[in-house]
């Protein structure tokens with residue numbers, strides 16, 4: 001599948017791109033800064049310039065699947081969280097529908113809630129709005145909800161649960177492995193699940209969803 005990775009220069013998404021580049025899939029890295037092109041050129045991965053604050057139809061056209069791994073990050077204001085994590089995500093879903101890109105995999109988070117009162121409520125609310133929009137769309141979605149992200153090595157040993165509240169850690173490598181695995185796991189379509197580091201092999205965990 002031709003897979004558009006949104007937020008491709010990010011810490012998790014770069015791992016996603018590396019895995020896709022070694023798979024049978026054909027990744028396209030969506031980046032917003034031309035200076036980031038060289039990194040993907042070295043991997044032999046195509047890039048497209050697009051920003052979630054503006055139309056991204058040109059990036060989505062002709063793809064078979066989308067992995068959304070962008071985020072405004074903790075260093076921007078709450079306005080950017082709404083513009084990117086909430087509205088930007090929905091923009092990409094609408095563009096996917098318009099251009100008939102049916103498969104949509106969302107990197108989300110545990111503890112999202114449109115009424116969140118958490119210390120990062122603006123983030124959990126924005127992600128919840130985007131996730132709810134995706135669930136209510138007609139797209140073939142999967143929503144993967146990690147805990148706190150780490151740069152620990154990947155073990156591909158995880159704990160998954162369709163209960164999306166909780167606490168725990170998820171290595172970005174395990175998360176990247178799961179996001180890529182969703183593409184080849186029909187059992188993940190139409191599902192939302194939490195993903196923490198654990199002790200069950202990833203493939204087995206995904207089949208048990």
Ligand SMILES: NC(=O)c1ccc[n+]([C@@H]2O[C@H](COP(=O)([O-])OP(=O)(O)OC[C@H]3O[C@@H](n4cnc5c(N)ncnc54)[C@H](OP(=O)(O)O)[C@@H]3O)[C@@H](O)[C@H]2O)c1
Nearest residue numbers: 007009010011012051052053070071073108109147148149
């Ligand atoms: N951190 C955690 O503990 C945690 C826990 C649970 C879930 N999450 C979720 O996991 C996601 C990925 O985490 P990460 O650490 O891999 O993220 P990251 O390294 O901060 O990457 C985020 C990417 O989003 C891109 N981006 C930001 N604004 C954009 C825009 N307007 N248009 C297009 N792309 C844009 C950034 O582009 P540039 O490279 O150009 O800046 C960056 O490459 C987070 O965004 C969050 O939603 C995080």
